[in-house]
Amino acid sequence: MHNKKTGPNKEKKKLVADWSSLIRVFLRPENETSRNTLVKYMRPILFGLHDFLNQHVGVTRKFSLKDMANYFTSSILSEQPEKKLDDVITDLIENIAPHAVNIASPYFVGHMTSAIPFFMVHLKTIVTALNQNVVKLETSKVVSVLEKQVIAKIHRLLYQKEDTFYDENIQNAHTTLGCFVEDGTLANLTAMWVARDNLLPPTKEGFEGVESEGILAVYNAYGIERCVVLVSRLGHLSLRKAGGLLGIGNKNVIPVDVDEHNRIKLDSLNNIIKDIKKDEKNTKILAIVGIAGTTETGTIDPLKELGSICAENNIHYHVDAAWGGPTIMSKKYRHLLKGIELADSITIDGHKQLYMPMTCGMVYFKDPARMDAVAYHSNYINRPGSVDLGIKSVAGSREANSIILDSALKIMGTQGYALLIEHSIETAVKFAQEIKNRPDFQLITEPQLNIITYRICPLSIQQQLDYADHEQRKAINQRLNEITRIIQILQREAGNSFVSRTTLLIGNSHKEEIVVFRCVLMNPLTDMTILRKILDEQEKIYRMILPEDR
Numbered sequence: 001m002h003n004k005k006t007g008p009n010k011e012k013k014k015l016v017a018d019w020s021s022l023i024r025v026f027l028r029p030e031n032e033t034s035r036n037t038l039v040k041y042m043r044p045i046l047f048g049l050h051d052f053l054n055q056h057v058g059v060t061r062k063f064s065l066k067d068m069a070n071y072f073t074s075s076i077l078s079e080q081p082e083k084k085l086d087d088v089i090t091d092l093i094e095n096i097a098p099h100a101v102n103i104a105s106p107y108f109v110g111h112m113t114s115a116i117p118f119f120m121v122h123l124k125t126i127v128t129a130l131n132q133n134v135v136k137l138e139t140s141k142v143v144s145v146l147e148k149q150v151i152a153k154i155h156r157l158l159y160q161k162e163d164t165f166y167d168e169n170i171q172n173a174h175t176t177l178g179c180f181v182e183d184g185t186l187a188n189l190t191a192m193w194v195a196r197d198n199l200l201p202p203t204k205e206g207f208e209g210v211e212s213e214g215i216l217a218v219y220n221a222y223g224i225e226r227c228v229v230l231v232s233r234l235g236h237l238s239l240r241k242a243g244g245l246l247g248i249g250n251k252n253v254i255p256v257d258v259d260e261h262n263r264i265k266l267d268s269l270n271n272i273i274k275d276i277k278k279d280e281k282n283t284k285i286l287a288i289v290g291i292a293g294t295t296e297t298g299t300i301d302p303l304k305e306l307g308s309i310c311a312e313n314n315i316h317y318h319v320d321a322a323w324g325g326p327t328i329m330s331k332k333y334r335h336l337l338k339g340i341e342l343a344d345s346i347t348i349d350g351h352k353q354l355y356m357p358m359t360c361g362m363v364y365f366k367d368p369a370r371m372d373a374v375a376y377h378s379n380y381i382n383r384p385g386s387v388d389l390g391i392k393s394v395a396g397s398r399e400a401n402s403i404i405l406d407s408a409l410k411i412m413g414t415q416g417y418a419l420l421i422e423h424s425i426e427t428a429v430k431f432a433q434e435i436k437n438r439p440d441f442q443l444i445t446e447p448q449l450n451i452i453t454y455r456i457c458p459l460s461i462q463q464q465l466d467y468a469d470h471e472q473r474k475a476i477n478q479r480l481n482e483i484t485r486i487i488q489i490l491q492r493e494a495g496n497s498f499v500s501r502t503t504l505l506i507g508n509s510h511k512e513e514i515v516v517f518r519c520v521l522m523n524p525l526t527d528m529t530i531l532r533k534i535l536d537e538q539e540k541i542y543r544m545i546l547p548e549d550r
């Protein structure tokens, strides 16, 4: 984090904010020299940035976050300009980029954020250059109809309705097949919002419904004491946020037990439903959520069975496919998502397995009238009957993400995405086998998609665990948890690679917290050679800390 701007030949004249230089940044440069300058500035963004990133992975010990924070302690805004564009770009490339996280490295396999295709930088730049605001037609025009089209394309991928359905809805100003939101969190929130408002609608007697009257009034009017959302205990935390924001309370987002494959236990779910039904407190089930690719283990709930349960009980069925949704593009693996078409609403994150730049959440609805419950109008925008996309949307102003998604789908084809997805799933299977082959490791979850959890647990200890009683197991696991935790931190800080960690609840009668390594395989450049090196490094760290362990 050095500052090179005051070299001997770089004596700069003092920058001053005046009208003529200010107005220049709004005018398109007409002469060749100034145009070339602007083009020149784009080059280091395309190439320089990557060169710098390529040398590093993760947050290394060399420069701790605490040391870095010391460079970011001034809160004084300068009155006059501090830097010109080229200095700012150089600064970002030389001083910021090297200390950012190289999520694009094939050795970075810890999170759901990874490399994106190069063309995304071009597409994102076009979105910025056009700077459309999709909240209303008057600031986006063609982009609004383009958005409706790309939403329909993904809807069709998920729901496979007939041609007539899409003919009728694709450009229908009154119906909504889905919408873009900031991220998966807001997609889940939107789905729960729509479910809540459909569950607690206006009445014939003039009661205006939950959106207008608020949660307390609606509970009184309907004689309800609480609303709950049921989801496996591997549900994403965004559902609890939605519980808080929607006023039902996040403790009413109820975690349901999972089986040994981390899928929601249907008998536990059925028991909860039965209990709620005979509950005199009058509890309403707002939604049941199936997960298509849990964040921690990548596993998929039995989507078809969940769909039947929801249909039988007339409950809103939401599928959180933020991670696993794009699997549907693979002919080979789409069967894993069977039943997703039964969902009343589906969450997909474009910035995960559609390899979109940050951020691109989406939510889809089976019934194109489902979002009517959350329509908002005003006199200056979103007038009734207009095509304004902001009418049914948590967000107001937003960027034209549809341009990026639509272009990416054209460049890649579903086959391109399928190849990426199949490669990740198949690499995960090989990696799982490699973990099983190594005596120091224990595979915790078999991959269903492309997320794997495992830990350090030498064969001899695995055998001890088999014969240990509850207390002994607890002690052994605590020790192993500590080891896995230390190795994860040391590996991260060494900066050669990055694997994340999480804590899973394992076991049947006695649940135990197990700290595991978590690997998310989505970078097409991550191969077995790299994954073996990552395991080698973990083994090496384990041997290194072993003496202390004894």
Ligand SMILES: *Cc1c(COP(=O)(O)O)cnc(C)c1O
Residues within 6 Å of the ligand: 112, 183, 184, 185, 186, 188, 236, 238, 291, 293, 294, 295, 320, 321, 322, 323, 349, 361
């Ligand atoms: C990532 C994820 C989310 C939330 O996504 P953000 O885009 O981080 O808000 C929700 N559900 C699941 C299953 C996820 O994997």
